[in-house]
Amino acid sequence: MAREEARQAELLRDVIGNPFRAVTVDPSWLTSTVVALAEGAYRDRAFDRLPILADALQDAGCDNDDVLTHCRHPGEHVRGCWVVDLLTGRK
Template sequence: MYESRDFSAMPILADALQDAGCDRADILDHCRGPGQHVRGCWVVDLVLNKG
């Protein structure tokens, strides 16, 4: 997402996070929400920094 700046897969990220056991509504709602996502998205940063 960061390289291509294409955040259209955010709902898919939400599904993957949920499948992995994430139950935080703030994260899942943000990924599935209608807003425009940009580089520096706090959820993507959180995922990348957890690795």
């Protein structure tokens, strides 16, 4: 039971992030590379590409630790991932 609750909590954090620390996208982060990677991850459900997205975000000037850490987090990511949705305008 505890393992299932931990898994559900992790998935919830993937979808909503930290509700106490809202993140706003800086338009300068939305380079063609960042948008293409985020859209591709969403479309293909290829969330294993999120570390590459983090690198592209850094190259675009993103220094938000919540965004970069989330993308590099080795846990499971799902459609509805707050970072991908934020970058693609779904959130």
